[in-house]
Amino acid sequence: MISAHGLTKRFGSQTAVDQVNLKFVEGQASGIIGPNGSGKSTLFNMLTGHLPPSVGKIEFGGLDITALPPHERVGMGMARTFQLVSVFDSMTVWENLVLSTGRFADRGSGHRRFFFGPARSKTILENCLGALERVGLQDKAGARTSELSYGDKRMLEIGIALSLKPKLLLLDEPLAGLSDHEIGDVVDLLHEMKQNCTLVIIEHKISKIMDLIERLSVLNDGVLICEGDPEAVLNDPGVRECYWGKQVSNAEG
């Protein structure tokens, strides 16, 4: 589905991601873990086109997309969520979904409706409500987004990503900052999404998604140190050392 070849990102003399080779298989759910600052988000930012890689190549569906801007990657079926939840606070909840459900970016048809048709039309509202129903927010469609709880905003963000009908969805710490109850909701939703979408998830709360993922990759200091079956990876001595070893030295320091 998507693969990285020798992907490297340098910020000045700092190497955030170093020669990473990764392959995410279609239909699978994969997890990425690693200590803070290990380059997980930078890797995501390169895969989605937010940051250009210093060196390396990214392939998506067999095509080289290394130089493609984000919106074209979205057009090819890629969607993402952000580490800090990213929705449009100044708008109502349903307005957040107008652009992603409408797919007005597709050239050709619908230009007149895009520029001159009211956003508050029956078809658009129905589409938005449909997308909100998937994430259980249909009752809050008319609320101001700034008034939603953090958990609801996370659900809304996932709803926006889903309404793009992605083939590949990259989620950057979707469970961070949520209550146990909300985590349950998001994990249920992830299970459901897995039916027709390839998932790549960065997550610290790995135990919550162990049932979901088929593969796990571990980054440390920008280097891919281990990958494979999640259970096996977690028991790998190198991974244990990078996690526990670091914490021990932190505790001592």
Place this chain on the structure above:
Amino acid sequence: MTLIAVAFLLLTVVMPMHWLTDFAVFCILVLSFDLLYGYMGRLSFGHVLYYGVGMYAASLALVHLAPNPFLAIGAGIFASAVLSSALGFIVVRTEGATFALVNLALNQIGFWLAMSGLQAYTRGEDGLSSSVRAIGFLDFYKVPVAFGFMLVCLLLVFGLLRMLTRSPFGILIRSIKENEERVKFLGYDTLRYKWLTFVIAATLAGFAGTLHALVKGFVAPGDMGPLENARVIFAVLIGGAGNLYGAIIGGVVFETMINLLATNIARWEMFLGIMLLVLVFWFRRGITGYIADLARKFSRSRGNPAERMP
């Protein structure tokens, strides 16, 4: 829309009609700026450049081609659209203070060209006079006719912008204002839409410029001087940015104040300064924003907003 027409007609009772003719033209300029600043969040210090381009193109068409008002309007719209398409291609790649200052720089260059670079055509500081031939009842030298024509133009621009800002495109530019990076990940080429919005705003400013040329019959570099941008920004802030009614309220309130102050007090700039301070500290969202906040407070005390359906 009827509201605006009625308000302007009612104002003729308390103000000279030629004031209101000028106000209508100014309001078109303010509306165009509000699309760029209030809706898309891009503050330009050089928006009146395109007003000037429309103004001079219209005057030159009147002088050299034919004294036909519609030809003049066409020439002004064409010139401002072409220039903003070309310059917009560069300026929309900049953000924040750079965007504001690049536009200011371009405005300065345009001002210099009108003042001296293209003096052969613009007559520099002396200004350029033109006359318009009447077409049927459309005689711009009759004050009520000119007023009616400008009011219709204002309503047309308002109607167009209302459609644009209420459409999905309107949501797109508001989204760009809030978080442009995020919009890219919804699959939209934001650069393209920023460029398009810039061109629409500049062309409407050019349209306002053509009306200025028609109604005054005289244009001078001062009308497009970089300082003129302050008037437009003031008007948008007074009315409340990101609200089309606000742009018109702001335009009328600001111009009324300027006219009254200028006739009564020789040096009135200080009062403008004080007003800006009041706006910045107490009325951040202008008149319409203040009213909206009051309305929300009122409705919140009566029910849970989360239960409101779209």
